[in-house]
Amino acid sequence: MAHQAGVSMGTVSHYLNHPSRVSAEKAKRIQDAIDRLGFVRNNAGRQLRLGHSTTIAYIVPDVSNPFFATIAEGAEQRAAQAGLSMFIANSAGDPAREESYLDLFEEYGVRGMLVASPRSIEARLAAIRERGTPSVLVGRKAGSAAQPSVSIDDVSGGYLAARHLIEIGCGHIAFVGGPLGVRQVADRLQGASNAVREAGSVTLEVIDVEPRVITTGHKIAAQLIDRPAQRRPDGVFAVNDLLGIGLIQTLVTGGLRVPEDIAVVGYDDIEYAENSLVPLTSVRAPHEEFGIAALDLLLAVLDEAPAPAETHRVFAPDLVVRQSTRRGQVGTT
Structure with missing residues (x-):
């Protein structure tokens, strides 16, 4: 390849490993030679060296x-x-x-x-x-x-989510997510429990579900719709945004208003949260x-x-x- 490009072996090595050390003119000649010869770098050999x-x-x-x-x-x-x-x-x-x-x-x-x-x-x-x-x-x-x-800090994240629901007037909050043996899920529940305990008169219902995906959110929302109105939560903390997005889709298509009937908070603030059927409030981490x-x-x-x-x-x-x-x-x- 060096012969084809009209450069030394050392220049070829620099181009492959430290391209900034090679002039634009020589880099072009080496790349042209690579294209002509169909060269494929042997990375195993490089790692050996x-x-x-x-x-x-x-x-x-x-x-x-x-x-x-x-x-x-x-x-x-x-x-x-x-x-x-x-x-x-x-x-x-x-x-x-x-x-x-x-x-x-x-x-x-x-x-x-x-x-x-x-x-x-x-x-x-x-x-x-x-x-x-x-x-x-x-x-x-x-x-x-x-x-x-x-x-x-998932304990703080869970606290932020539940406290926000309490501040907007929710008195019966449902925590949706699982399995509770997963550390992140347990920490978010602990944070939510801390906020509810502080509030005093608020109740917290735990709905342990998996997998934490949109279709599970659909399923839980359908179950909530089937409940008598007085037994439904007026706020839901979904342990991740996928669950929250699924919940909102089925709640709205099922005739309930979000947030007037049921407010929903998610977790992770993924890109789709902002573009949900009803844009989703979410706890954000700098991904x-x-x-x-x-x-x-x-x-x-x-x-x-x-x-x-x-x-x-x-x-x-x-x-x-x-x-x-x-x-x-x-x-x-």
Whole structure:
């Protein structure tokens, strides 16, 4: 290829690994030669020379959920800046599938992993770490200082959601989401329970459901519609936006008014929340910053970035108020 481009082997190497060091004229000649020859880079050989992989992995429980997609976007952006590629694997919330991906990526020698899991997985990640593959837990705070993690303060988020419903006059709130064994779900319920306890006269009904998807929201809304009016909640805190969007769709098509009859708050503030049939009030986390923070923690473990001030990055949530709870003049918290 160097002969075809009329440059040295060193210049070709710079073009492939450090393109900014090559002039525009030489870069064009090398790229033309690559196109003519049909050259495909042997990344395995490059990794052998470097002594380590240039690939990381991100395992998510639901690749269709925009929450995880936005985190992936931020992480991938930061990985590219560091000269790393990223594989994304969808465990679909299946422990066996998640295990197989953990085995696969360790076997292939990825540089590190980002792992978002609904189950307790720290012991498994610790074993993988001891064999040489570091990881960052995404979405929940790790219990061990040795396990870096990025999370949102879900107790505060649940409190914000329930307190907002109470402030607009809701007296019977339903918490919709599950399974309650998932740490994030339990924390959001704890926050909502704290707000209800503070209010004194408000009641909290827990509707434990899974999966946390739009169709489940449809199902729960249909059940609420079938109840006598006096037994229906006048406010619903959906543990994620997909449930909230499904609830609103079926409540409205079933003849109930949102928010006048039932106000709805979601969680995650995904892109679709604002574009719901009735724009959905939601607890927001900085998703893209999540991904960047997770990658920075991983790079620090790999000694490719400065050590962070803290091993566990916990982001504070915000409440974004939209029409699904606007019974009166309510601002954004």
